[in-house]
Amino acid sequence: MQSDRPAARPVGRGAKVRTAVHAATLAELVEKGYAALTVENVAQRAGVHKTTVYRRWNDRESLLTDALAEHLAADIPIPDTGAIETDLRALAHGLVQSFASPTGQAVLAAMFTGAAHLPEIATARRRVFHDRLVRAEPVVTRAVERGELPAGTDPAELVRTLVAPIYLRLLMTAEPVDAAVADQTARVTLAAAQAGALRPASPSGRHGRG
Template sequence: MDSAESPPRRGTPVGRGSRMRAAVLAAALAELTETGYAALTVDAVAQRAGVHKTTIYRNWKTPDGLVEDALTRHFATDVPVPDTGTVEGDLRALARSLVASMTTDAGRALLTTVLSDAVRTPRLAAIKRALFEDRFRRAEPVVTRAVERGELPAGTDPAELLKTLVAPVYFRLVFTGEPVDAATADRAVDVALAAARAGVLPAP
């Protein structure tokens, strides 16, 4: 992440508190989408958000902390955890939300940032791990509720089931470039459920 000055892109002043935090996180996300992690600067984020850069440093001790918060907030908001009453309905809603989020221009740009820049930047690699761990943790209730309802075997590992669910989506997005749509999400659900019900996704 560079500390160089960026061309002015001033936003409307946003005041303090939650409104300020939301504006700064949105600005950081926009900068990540447009320029990537390596070129992002606190000056550019401040100008876009309409705040002074000292405001950012008061609320986020490091630029990396700002990036982590912005990415976590975005992905948590874009892929909410459903509660449809059945594990199949929950996983289908989760997978389709993931597909919808990651196939937007912003989603693809952020995915490229998280994956490509992480190779060169150890701190971003740590942020990426924390981001996925947070996503799996948020979605754990989908699996634990299913076990309690008797829809999945006792001892099913939520993290392993969720990894099995998202793997086909990310494989197409990152490696093959094949189309990713609702049908992709639905097939991923079928595979994940079959594996869990076969008892091959137990907790360690």
């Protein structure tokens, strides 16, 4: 049976193809969910032949992994507002706004429910979080240089402290997640960091000096 979806216009090569396929993958995910996601439908929506997709991605799992990582990296940018307080608020608000959108909801469902059992999706989650840590490190470095945070503040611990309450509400308690939650999370994270609680623990279990 021929699809009633209008034929997509052909796209170019290279980066344009990758962008179009990523966008099509997320659109299919939003409309149909992970279980109904197929390379064929993604290719049709993107305006490319399915062999073009398979040349770049081995299967739908690798395609989805790449699309999810790229989307989250672009959708939640790392801020540089000039102050750690506003940087943390911007990060928290970006996370809340991203996952409040239909695409964000579909991404959450794919990463933590529908496709959560797949090793590739677990890899995607690790890849995304590692990317956040790497990109957030300058936020902490600049804050330490400005004297806003203690030396030795761990960027990984800061990001974990910031995102954990938001993910708890999204994935466990189903409590509302809004701007007020983002602000509170940023305040708690800032207080913990300024108190020296987000520095790596020493072998004896105490935080290092700084």
